[in-house]
Amino acid sequence: MSKTINLGVTDLSFHRIAASLVANTLEEIGFTVKRTYSPHEENFERLKAGDVDMLASAWLPSSHGIYKNEVEKAVPLVELGLHYKPYALWGVPDYVPEKEVSKIADLLKPTVVSKIKKDIQGINP
Numbered sequence: 062m063s064k065t066i067n068l069g070v071t072d073l074s075f076h077r078i079a080a081s082l083v084a085n086t087l088e089e090i091g092f093t094v095k096r097t098y099s100p101h102e103e104n105f106e107r108l109k110a111g112d113v114d115m116l117a118s119a120w121l122p123s124s125h126g127i128y129k130n131e132v133e134k135a136v137p138l139v140e141l142g143l144h145y146k147p148y149a150l151w152g153v154p155d156y157v158p159e160k161e162v163s164k165i166a167d168l169l170k171p172t173v174v175s176k177i178k179k180d181i182q183g184i185n186p
Contacts, residue, residue: 065095067112070096075119105131
């Protein structure tokens with residue numbers, strides 16, 4: 062049995078951090094970890110093709126569930142658990158001062174309303 066794990070990492074900062082924690086844990090128990098970085102959907106395609114052995118993180122079932130479902134049509138998968146809770150994050154653009162927005166209610170402040178677009182962006186359906 063190989064002691065090397067090819068770890069697929071979604072190429073975004075927070076997925077890179079989760080992957081570092083996963084890789085360090087695997088290395089502590091004796092595995093060699095090789096990380097490769099790709100966009101979300103491509104990582105799942107690489108998992109399906111056997112190019113990576115595991116993914117470091119995914120938001121399931123919502124954001125990445127559609128990709129996982131496609132992989133499971135070809136190979137069985139095992140979910141090993143959550144890295145952190147809650148997994149949903151929200152962000153405010155840099156041009157809105159952080160001191161003005163520390164909670165959702167702050168989005169109603171006139172000084173904030175005048176600076177932000179009203180569209181909520183996300184990756185879920």
